[in-house]
Amino acid sequence: MHRSAFSHSIICFIFCIICSSSADVDTCSGLVPMKNRYDKISITDFGGVGDGRTLNTKAFREAIFRIQHLKRIGGTLLYIPPGEYLTESFNLTSHMTLYLARGAVIKATQDTANWPLISPLPSYGRGRELPGGRYISFIHGDNLNDVIITGENGTIDGQGNVWWNMWRQRTLQFTRPSLVEFMNSKHILISNVIFKNSPFWNIHPVYCSNVVIQYVTILAPRDSPNTDGVDPDSSSHVCIEDSYISTGDDMVAVKSGWDEYGIAYGRASSEITIRRVSGSSPFAGIAIGSETSGGVQNILAEHINLYDMGIGVHLKTNIGRGGYIKNINISNVYIDKARTGIKIAGDVGDHPDENFNPNALPVVKNVNIRVVWGDNVLQPGLIRGLSGSPFTGICLSNINLNSGTKPRKTAPWLCSDVKGAAVGVSPWPCAELASSHQTGQCSTPFA
Template identity: 75%
Template sequence: MHCFDYSILLCIGVILLLSINCANAELETCSWIVPMRYRYDKISITDFGGVGDGVTLNTKAFRAAIYRIEHLRRRGGTLLYIPPGEYLTGPFNLTSHMTLYLARGAVIKATMDTEQWPLVAPLPSYGRGRERPGGRYMSFIHGDGLHDVIISGENGTIDGQGGVWWNMWRQRTLKFTRPNLIELMNSRGVIISNLIFKNSPFWNIHPVYCSNVVIRYVTILAPADSPNTDGIDPDSSSHVCIEDSFISTGDDLIAVKSGWDEYGIAYGLPSHGITIRRVTGSSPFAGIAVGSETSGGVEDVLAEHINLFNMGVGIHLKTNIGRGGVIRNITVSDVYIEDARKGIKISGDVGDHPDEYYNRNALQLLRML
């Protein structure tokens, strides 16, 4: 009788152990690379004259609030609270040790007046704007050289109102490259979470020359015919964690990049340590892409537990002559693809060139799996 009892206990113990292990597997995460920080110091955009009526232009309010955070230098940083309402604004820069927090029902909307968008220098690893020679329009939310930045909330919305930019692209009236919705450069310790991003003029979330970036629990939306509205593009960045998100756009859902032709080769900063996990989405282009701008190299990419539907291509590795660089250690597992033209594609003739000076002998070396 005692032996029977112990057998039951042993069985129960094994079942519990298996259950715990399964639970841990389901909760596997890379978000630990940037711990979430609580800010004790808080200010509201309304303290600086912000008006959430969808009409008033709040650019000065956003810039004044962030200037205050930058110069307060509170220990532990400061949270900028955006209450419910629609806050129309031009582009603005973030600062270090801050949280941009959108309450439920809060919407930050980009102005459709293109004259309100300043020009910034091209990325050194691209040599020029991605679409047009010269500079490029500043991203809607921008930051350079930052540390400890959080963009989060209660599923508030950041709306790029990109229609005016898409039409300029279609009509070929763009003077410079369209702005991204969010671009952080040369930054580390970044968290982007629990928000909705919609209607980006160009790429949605673009961490470039960054390290230790966590992007999770986000929804990214754009019409299927919106041009070049990539979801998330880690670019010459390392230790990037993308998890538990839904993306439906007009271009690649996630595209890992590292510079463009001779400029990317000269800059020489690869993307590496990229984890993509539990992402669901739909696009006429690729679900998970590497390239085509990969001249600095791409290494150590893990994509797993991906669900894709109504896709152009499930997994796409893209390159071209002149790119150079090395692509290696790309691991893809547990991908479900429904209604795609192609499941996996490797292409050697994708994308254009910044100018005529690219090296035609610079071919990409693929060491993938």
């Protein structure tokens, strides 16, 4: 791990401990409470060997088969003791806890030739990278209830380098696997685990509800392609908090389907909270999109610390997406070094095929971004709406985005097809945002 990333990770870890011990700090623990499973088994009971060489696929699958079919009251905890457990992909089951002890590593095999394929997500219509199916995630769950992945900061290692090289060399046949994916599931808790070197997206809850991700560390090299940290996708009541993320793509990206497929599937992402998250990325810290065809609404992001970023906050959509992005509240963001501070754009992202509807214009409205401080931010902001669907109700307040500590000319804001207001923004944004003399909030009514 890069020294600066390690330092920020330690700072975040200490910060999270302090936060968790304070009764005054908001948390989402009540959304999916931690459960004590009285039935406990170990992967070693099923022949698991943590030598980093032995293939443990059979042990994982037999252990989970036992949990699924014996159905102990209150569920079962599967204990992974210290060691490196090499395995192929495996599926979780309902009413179980996957518990990684300190020093435990679940490591993905790099045998890509035998990696299982599954159908594309219906809201995407094809694999995200290539037509057709997609490789199943390393740890997978579908139609599950009451699942916990936790422990003593053990590690789930996707060994993604072989997949990244296939992407770079354009030899992929299907879309790469995520590290952890839950589909059509509810009451999922992920905490106190390190996720590293995912082949593709790290944690992907899709068509899920009641999901809590807290006290996790997510790591991937800065040049690793599409290694998003957490991607809530067509999911509701999701909380991501007290975590450190340093990857090669967006740290957190809220999604809801891709063009005509996402419009037809019609499942929004909503009621999502992101708080006390820190990290670094060549792309965005907090992102919404670009796949938003099912709609994204009621998002709260607060107390976010970002450094060495491409973009601090990025809302992104495109012609053909349809859907909407609305009721977004982002506050208390600190950015140390970024190419762009705030970007809201309607010309971002590609299309699954040529069948998208060019008349399916997204709606972006009621976006409130306040209390943002940035240093060494080259371009403070850009808001680029669509001529046929201007972005409305954009409120910026108490924002200071400077190009550096030394006096020099700061690049101007760039805006088009946007309506809203600004108060206490430095450098002053574009004329399309009406000035407000109120303190701390915008006075322009949202359209």
